[in-house]
Amino acid sequence: MYDIIIIGGGPAGVTAALYSLRANKKILILEKDSFGGQITYSPLVENYPGTLRMSGDEFADRMLDQITALGAEFELETAVSISPEKDIFTVKTEEGCSYSSRCVIIAAGVEHRMLGVPGEYELVGNGLSFCAVCDGTLYKDKTAAVVGGGNSALQEAILLSELCRGVIVVQNLDYFTGEKRLADKLMNKPNVKAVFGTVVKSFLKNGEELSGLRLVNEATGEESEIAVDGLFVAIGLLPKNSCFSNVAELDGAGYFLSGENCRTRTPGIFCAGDCRVKSVRQLTTAVGDGATAALAACDYLDGFGD
Numbered sequence: 001m002y003d004i005i006i007i008g009g010g011p012a013g014v015t016a017a018l019y020s021l022r023a024n025k026k027i028l029i030l031e032k033d034s035f036g037g038q039i040t041y042s043p044l045v046e047n048y049p050g051t052l053r054m055s056g057d058e059f060a061d062r063m064l065d066q067i068t069a070l071g072a073e074f075e076l077e078t079a080v081s082i083s084p085e086k087d088i089f090t091v092k093t094e095e096g097c098s099y100s101s102r103c104v105i106i107a108a109g110v111e112h113r114m115l116g117v118p119g120e121y122e123l124v125g126n127g128l129s130f131c132a133v134c135d136g137t138l139y140k141d142k143t144a145a146v147v148g149g150g151n152s153a154l155q156e157a158i159l160l161s162e163l164c165r166g167v168i169v170v171q172n173l174d175y176f177t178g179e180k181r182l183a184d185k186l187m188n189k190p191n192v193k194a195v196f197g198t199v200v201k202s203f204l205k206n207g208e209e210l211s212g213l214r215l216v217n218e219a220t221g222e223e224s225e226i227a228v229d230g231l232f233v234a235i236g237l238l239p240k241n242s243c244f245s246n247v248a249e250l251d252g253a254g255y256f257l258s259g260e261n262c263r264t265r266t267p268g269i270f271c272a273g274d275c276r277v278k279s280v281r282q283l284t285t286a287v288g289d290g291a292t293a294a295l296a297a298c299d300y301l302d303g304f305g306d
């Protein structure tokens with residue numbers, strides 16, 4: 001029996017583990033893929049206070065070393081359900097195991113919606129990114145493309161237009177779906193061009209690195225190539241929280257509803273990081289949630305919470 005089971009070994013989950021271990025709680029972290037979460041896809045982290053420049057992999061390794069030294073227990077398994085019974089939660093995994101605890105912190109993050117173009121996973125970190133705030137400076141004075149036409153894509157493109165020599169926005173529809181004020185602001189930039197009714201057909205590469213895009217106009221079938229140094233895919237995020245909706249409420253987009261205290265509607269169940277409703281999804285906000293959720297869980301276990 002654990003005090004706390006943490007679902008997800010990304011920055012939020014690892015920080016929750018750090019705070020829980022320092023409060024002498026017995027914890028288990030379940031991670032389905034690789035410890036570190038999304039940040040392992042980042043070639044360079046430059047916006048984490050105290051960390052000047054570091055690869056996402058190194059950032060993840062350091063986080064993991066820190067909690068391993070404190071005695072964290074891990075399993076590389078995918079949590080698929082949480083069943084409450086009295087004050088105990090049983091977490092079942094896809095691999096067929098069951099673990100019990102008095103609290104659960106769900107820190108399952110999000111996945112970025114991909115284009116479905118062959119070879120895109122290999123390009124993540126080699127020219128393909130999802131976050132202009134994170135990776136925009138890699139393309140300073142270079143040319144970047146943004147795929148998407150909603151608010152996120154427009155915001156990414158506006159930010160890139162301040163850094164890049166040129167920005168090309170590729171949108172499958174004949175119009176932007178984001179707010180008009182953002183679209184107007186973007187299209188007033190002299191270094192921005194938009195290509196409508198068009199999708200990415202394939203990637204052009206120079207060695208491992210992205211060097212351009214082959215585009216196809218969906219109405220005419222006409223193909224063209226553009227040279228780009230970077231591609232930002234901004235076609236939405238996919239939270240994978242629905243299997244836990246029996247214990248925590250989700251909003252319409254599938255994110256956990258919680259207050260800033262990271263509590264859910266079920267006493268003993270907490271959520272942290274990108275998987276919950278929030279306005280900024282970054283390392284700093286994920287680790288802040290991890291700390292908040294862990295301390296709230298400790299209070300609950302020690303009889304000071306719900």
Ligand SMILES: Cc1cc2nc3c(=O)[nH]c(=O)nc-3n(C[C@H](O)[C@H](O)[C@H](O)COP(=O)(O)OP(=O)(O)OC[C@H]3O[C@@H](n4cnc5c(N)ncnc54)[C@H](O)[C@@H]3O)c2cc1C
Binds near residue numbers: 033038044078273282
């Ligand atoms: C390419 C890229 C570059 C980025 N660069 C930066 C940057 O430079 N600076 C910055 O501040 N932010 C950056 N970000 C954003 C940052 O990585 C995220 O905001 C942060 O990782 C969120 O942390 P998290 O722990 O909430 O979620 P995640 O990092 O998504 O971690 C969640 C973890 O949970 C695991 N998981 C999910 N479901 C289950 C389950 N059912 N069972 C077990 N495990 C599960 C996942 O495998 C994952 O490891 C970047 C993101 C990307 C994609």
